[in-house]
Amino acid sequence: MLQIDIITLFPEMFAGPFSASIVGRAVEARLVEIELHQLRDFAHDRHRTVDDTQFGGGPGMVLKAEPLLEAVAHVRSLRGVNGPNVVLLSPQGRTLTHRKVAEMSGHESVTLVCGHYEGVDQRFIDIAVDEEISIGDYVLTGGELPAMVLVDAMTRLLPGALGDEQSAELDSFSPGLDGLLQGPVYTRPKEIAGRAVPDVLLSGDHARVEKWRREQAVKRTRERRPELLEDWPG
Numbered sequence: 001m002l003q004i005d006i007i008t009l010f011p012e013m014f015a016g017p018f019s020a021s022i023v024g025r026a027v028e029a030r031l032v033e034i035e036l037h038q039l040r041d042f043a044h045d046r047h048r049t050v051d052d053t054q055f056g057g058g059p060g061m062v063l064k065a066e067p068l069l070e071a072v073a074h075v076r077s078l079r080g081v082n083g084p085n086v087v088l089l090s091p092q093g094r095t096l097t098h099r100k101v102a103e104m105s106g107h108e109s110v111t112l113v114c115g116h117y118e119g120v121d122q123r124f125i126d127i128a129v130d131e132e133i134s135i136g137d138y139v140l141t142g143g144e145l146p147a148m149v150l151v152d153a154m155t156r157l158l159p160g161a162l163g164d165e166q167s168a169e170l171d172s173f174s175p176g177l178d179g180l181l182q183g184p185v186y187t188r189p190k191e192i193a194g195r196a197v198p199d200v201l202l203s204g205d206h207a208r209v210e211k212w213r214r215e216q217a218v219k220r221t222r223e224r225r226p227e228l229l230e231d232w233p234g
Helices: 011-019 022-026 065-078 096-103 121-127 144-155 166-170 206-224 225-233
Strands: 002-009 032-038 052-054 061-063 085-095 109-114 131-134
Touching: 002 011, 002 065, 002 144, 011 022, 011 032, 011 144, 022 032, 022 144, 032 065, 032 144, 061 065, 061 121, 065 109, 065 121, 085 096, 085 144, 109 144, 131 144, 206 225
Parallel strands: 002 032, 002 109, 085 109, 085 131
Antiparallel strands: 052 061
16 A cells, blocks of 8 residues: 655645545555645644745745655654655755656655745755656646645556556556557547547557557657657557
8 A cells, every 4th residue: 555645734625636537446455545734733842833035035935844744754753764765845956757756656655745835945855855757847736736736647557546447557658658648539429520530440450440549649748748759668
C-alpha cells in the first residue's frame, strides 16, 4: 500500500477530490492511504504563526522553516526509520512527467509539502526536501492543487486502481505507447454530424487496428508534441 502524507495549511480542500472517483475507490480498497497534516499544528505561539516577512525586504510572506521541519519530523516518526520521500510542490521544481509519476508510485511512502505565499524558507528545503516538483510553468495560490494532481496521477498507476490494468499501459506518455500521445478514440454511434468512425475500427482485424492506432499516435505526437519524438525508438 502506498502511504501519502500531505502537509498543508488547507486540509479541507482535499475532501472532495480524495473521496470520489478513482482515488476514493483506491482509498476504500486500501491501495493507498492518505493522511493530511495541518501545518499550524506545528507552530508554538498563540497565533499558530507559520509565516513571516522576508529578510532583505520584498513583497509577500515566507513559510517559516521551523514548523515545516517539525511537521516532516512528525511524519517520519510515524512512517519508520528511513522515512518518506519528501516532495515540495513549487513553481521552481522540475516539471512533472509520466516517468516521474511512475517512479513515485513505486515508493512505499511519500510526503507532499504544499508551498504558499512568496515561498518557503530555503533552509527547510536544504535540510528536509528530497526534490521539488512543479506541474507546469505557471504560479498557483498554493501547493494544494498540484498535490491533488500528483496524488491522482500516482494512484491510477497502482495495481488494481483502474480495474483494467491495460488502460494505464496505453495512456499518453506511457511505456506502452513508447512515450507518445494517444491517438483519437471513438464510441457509438457510428456516425454523428456527418462524421463516421474510421472503417478500420469496425473491421474486426486486430492487427490492422493496432497498426492504425500506432500510426495515429505518431501523427498526433508529431503535430502536437514533436519534441517527444526525439527519444522515440521509432
